[in-house]
Amino acid sequence: MAKRKAGGAQSKLKRIWRDRVLYLTLLPTLLYFFVFHVIPIIGMKLAFYDYRIKGDNVFVGFTYFKKLFSTPVFFQILENTLIISAMKIFLFFPMPIIFAIMLNEFKAGPFRKSVQVISYLPHFLSWVVIAGIWFEFLSPSTGILNSVLSNLGFGKVNLLTSKGSIRWVLLASESWRSIGWDSIVYLTAIMGIDPTLYEAAKIDGANRFQIVGNIVLPALAVTMVTVLILNIGFFMNAGLDQVLNFTNAAVNSKIDIIDTYVYRIGLQNSQYSLATAANLFKGVIGTLLIVSTHLFSKKLTGKGAW
Known part of the structure; x- marks a missing residue:
């Protein structure tokens, strides 16, 4: 059994060495996740401490979690x-x-x-640009949507300030960006x-x-x-x-x-x-x-x- 495991490990190492160039292409991605997603985990301990600008932080246990869940x-x-x-x-x-x-x-x-x-392009736009495009599209005064509704005899709508529709606007803009x-x-x-x-x-x-x-x-x-x-x-x-x-x-x-x-x-x-x-x-x-x-x-x- 031990020999089989050793042989399997050697086989994996041989495959990794054979495809070493492909694995090297993963290095920037691995570094990104290590620097921005793994190392910050250490800082999560601050949730259990009372942060002080000067001096050592004071351990307070689950105090901030209790405060969080007691906030309506x-x-x-x-x-x-x-x-x-x-x-x-x-x-x-x-x-x-x-x-x-x-x-x-x-x-x-x-x-x-x-x-x-054309379908890939929106993914490379920032949300600032995307929001600007959708603001123009949904504008109650000059937007394409309301112009079409007016021409069809319907009243104008402001979806960006409607509590009932804003979540659907988020879904629609996310779909347009990512599909x-x-x-x-x-x-x-x-x-x-x-x-x-x-x-x-x-x-x-x-x-x-x-x-x-x-x-x-x-x-x-x-x-x-x-x-x-x-x-x-x-x-x-x-x-x-x-x-x-x-x-x-x-x-x-x-x-x-x-x-x-x-x-x-x-x-x-x-x-x-x-x-x-x-x-x-x-x-x-x-x-x-x-x-x-x-x-x-x-x-x-x-x-x-x-």
């Missing part, structure tokens, strides 16, 4: 975070898959390349399907919908499960940059999330320990979600994130 506004913020995240994950999740399948139906050519490039970029991983998986499977299906008389249902979707199963599990891990991240650019006094109560709360009390009000406690709570919930989703998927389908 925190539960409204938590509710906003859960609702917005659920909308982005579960309602948006099938869109890149459908978009990738639709792109695959087009023959490779100028039209398909143009659609891909093309997120479809890349699915399109890559589709392109890896053995062409002989398509040929066999056509010989058997299968139509396009049957091919998608019996060949394409099963081939995407592992990718879909992996992406869903990773998305669940970021469930508590409802989009700080997006919310900061779309928020206003009229709708703040509906889109104020944990990240904006941490930004407000931490950077603006200098309550560093309380802000760290809120962020640590968010991180722990995210970790539990990704582990539980992985275990559930592993038990249900035999496939997980690792």
Whole structure:
């Protein structure tokens, strides 16, 4: 048994050495996550200390967590975070898959390349630029949407200041920004399907919908499960940059999330320990979600994130 394990370890080392150039390309990404995501974990201990500008920080245990959960506004913020995240994950999740399948139906050519490039571009825009575009599009006075509604005989609407619609605006702008970029991983998986499977299906008389249902979707199963599990891990991240650019006094109560709360009390009000406690709570919930989703998927389908 020991010899078998040693042989397996040597085989893995040989494969790593053989593909060393590919692993080196991962180095910048690994450094990024180490510097900006691993090292900051050490600073999370501030949630258990009373921060002092001068002198040593004083250990106070769970004092700031108790203060956090005794704040009535925190539960409204938590509710906003859960609702917005659920909308982005579960309602948006099938869109890149459908978009990738639709792109695959087009023959490779100028039209398909143009659609891909145009759909990828919004991903590279900052949320400041995207918010500006959507403000112009939804403007009650000069926006395209209200111009169309007026021409059709309907009254003008201001979706940006409506509590009932602002969350849908966040979902729509997120979809517009990410649908093309997120479809890349699915399109890559589709392109890896053995062409002989398509040929066999056509010989058997299968139509396009049957091919998608019996060949394409099963081939995407592992990718879909992996992406869903990773998305669940970021469930508590409802989009700080997006919310900061779309928020206003009229709708703040509906889109104020944990990240904006941490930004407000931490950077603006200098309550560093309380802000760290809120962020640590968010991180722990995210970790539990990704582990539980992985275990559930592993038990249900035999496939997980690792």
